[in-house]
Amino acid sequence: MTTSPTPRNGSTWAWRKLRARVLAKSDVCHLCGRPGADEVDHVIPIARGGALLDEANCRPAHRSCNRRKGAKLYVPAPRSSRSSRSTSPTRSSTAKDVGPSRDW
Numbered sequence: 033m034t035t036s037p038t039p040r041n042g043s044t045w046a047w048r049k050l051r052a053r054v055l056a057k058s059d060v061c062h063l064c065g066r067p068g069a070d071e072v073d074h075v076i077p078i079a080r081g082g083a084l085l086d087e088a089n090c091r092p093a094h095r096s097c098n099r100r101k102g103a104k105l106y107v108p109a110p111r112s113s114r115s116s117r118s119t120s121p122t123r124s125s126t127a128k129d130v131g132p133s134r135d136w
């Protein structure tokens with residue numbers, strides 16, 4: 033079997049060197065604007081013709097920010113912190129009981 037070890041996202045030595053250089057220059061995430069970036073993101077994705085080893089195409093980014101950006105199907109999770117509507121009484125909700133105050 034010939035499994036060619038072609039790095040897809042570029043885990044080559046050149047890429048690691050470039051990534052280290054980008055992160056050494058700045059660690060401010062270009063997605064959220066906060067420091068502490070631990071990854072390098074491509075401004076123009078490689079899949080869209082962006083240069084992999086071009087420093088001008090590389091920006092520091094958080095891994096989480098990068099993941100969020102890459103995931104197009106970003107579905108905002110329902111916040112369970114606000115519990116203002118969840119105080120529904122289990123007595124007369126969804127129960128079709130003909131209450132006395134029905135005429136309106």
Ligand SMILES: [Zn+2]
Nearest residue numbers: 061064094097
């Ligand atoms: Zn970030």
